Amino acid sequence: MLRLFVRPVRNDRGEAVTLTVVGVIVVFVLLLTLVLMLSLVAGGRGSGAAAGCAPRSSQPGLSGDAENGIPEDYLEAYRQIGREHNIPWNVLAGVGKQESDHGRTPSSGVSSGTNDAGAAGPMQHGVLNDGAAANAWSKPVRGDRRLDVDDLSGASFWDDPSRRHGDGSGWPGYFAADGNDDGFVDVYDIWDAATGTAGYLLWMGFEENPEAALQSYHDGPGNSPGWYSDSVMRWAESYADGEFEVVDGSGAQNCALPGPPGDVDVEKMKDGELEECTVPGLFGKQGGVQMLTPLTCAAHAVIYAEFEDVVHNVHAQRCPDDGYEHPRGRAVDYMINGGGVVATGQDERNGDDLAAWVQQHAADLGVYYIIWKQRIWYAATPGSGWSGMSDRGGATANHYDHVHVSFIGSNQTTCNDGINVGRT
Structure with missing residues (x-):
């Protein structure tokens, strides 16, 4: 009954x-x-x-x-x-x-x-x-x-x-x-x-x-x-x-959010060399190939499989080198809408759900930090919660239209003097 x-x-x-x-x-x-x-x-x-x-x-x-x-x-x-x-x-x-x-x-x-x-x-x-x-x-x-x-x-x-x-x-x-x-x-x-x-x-x-x-x-x-x-x-x-x-x-009782995520061997993958990765949901090139770390490639596949129906597209590797994770093949942006406008209503709730799920499984996915709605959360100090960020101007720069996820790993780069040396 x-x-x-x-x-x-x-x-x-x-x-x-x-x-x-x-x-x-x-x-x-x-x-x-x-x-x-x-x-x-x-x-x-x-x-x-x-x-x-x-x-x-x-x-x-x-x-x-x-x-x-x-x-x-x-x-x-x-x-x-x-x-x-x-x-x-x-x-x-x-x-x-x-x-x-x-x-x-x-x-x-x-x-x-x-x-x-x-x-x-x-x-x-x-x-x-x-x-x-x-x-x-x-x-x-x-x-x-x-x-x-x-x-x-x-x-x-x-x-x-x-x-x-x-x-x-x-x-x-x-x-x-x-x-x-x-x-x-x-x-x-x-x-x-x-x-x-x-x-x-x-x-x-x-x-x-x-x-x-x-x-x-x-x-x-x-x-x-x-x-x-x-x-x-x-x-x-x-x-x-x-x-x-x-x-x-x-x-x-343990099914409120999908999990635990797929088999991601964080310790084995986190220091792996950059390699070609088929990136599902890639902006402008669905299933395109980019240079990512093995951990980023595997973790992204898990996240995207869970949230494909609410993610408009994704951005991963890019150049020139800005000193952060995208040029190092260690970050993915999950666009909640078409970009350029603040996510509201169901789009915002979808972003909240994605960010919360990644937080919950941060250790299993090798997450370094998450940025969403002009706030940053570090997996190494989960008890500190979200911290506000300075205003960079615009919905995209302030992460109101996408959830950014960075993964741990070494500081390799996919860029050389501003030239993209990986596939796009």
Whole structure:
């Protein structure tokens, strides 16, 4: 039996109503439709997802309320964590708004200390042994609010993310997670805190009963949907540009983004000599040959296979030598539109998705850095997040129409005194 939960709507009395699709016939039709759709898009985006991945909860676009009312770093965290854990990002944002106004509430426990219930951080996780908050943060001591990941001990939800409340497996321990891969679990860091929130909601059966899981986040397990879940969902609806749905993907927890990527031997390829590479999607010469490093060639093939349907074209090797990675055959520009204009609407969301996916798999692909929307992100220091860049003038120069990805490697060059010595 499949239970498909569409975002709550309201009846004439203002009561929340959840739409449920049940039945063997509906399951058969949905599965048949899914198979047909996959056969049509084979080779396009999502083709690298693990076999057997269930349908994913939708990730809506940004409403004006989201763009104007959520801090940029929080918005980025909600969107990426939502994708990774099959929870609509706007629901996580609704929790963040309800708990701390996205970290801006001056109440105790948001940026330091705890509240009266023993909860801390922007998502208000329980950190005190005698506190009432059920969404426990960490062990060995629940009072530890920032720990090196190597210091964590005891049972954790993340040891087995398939566990669910009421399945007989008992309490899963704590929900602390290193959401930004900086080596620490920090209850005051939105990346870590929102990841912990996602874990708790999943454990409470969010995929099958979103309202009950959300109410539990406030009241603890066993409570019926009520004012808290209604409030979170109202915020979630205000942040979404369009409809969104929650789909039971509990059998495919790691399929929110395609991955892991293809077989790219980073250590073997990163210092390889420049060589001829067939570059799919190459601007002006589809499948053209250029001089790239083996790592760049292999990693690009993986990225393009996942995002071919949303990339207008790509640029790779170029001259003259400007001191950066393109002349060294270590960079690819993924044009989100035809170029020269700022990506907006679905184009912008496609760019966000591509950048987020490359971030998630940076180590597997040998990424050096990513540039998107006049910001730069270094794979060597993921915890530092995106950094702003100076205004170079224009949509292309400021990377508002394409995502730039540079890869690690030696400083060879494909240029000689401004003359391109590689194939074009």
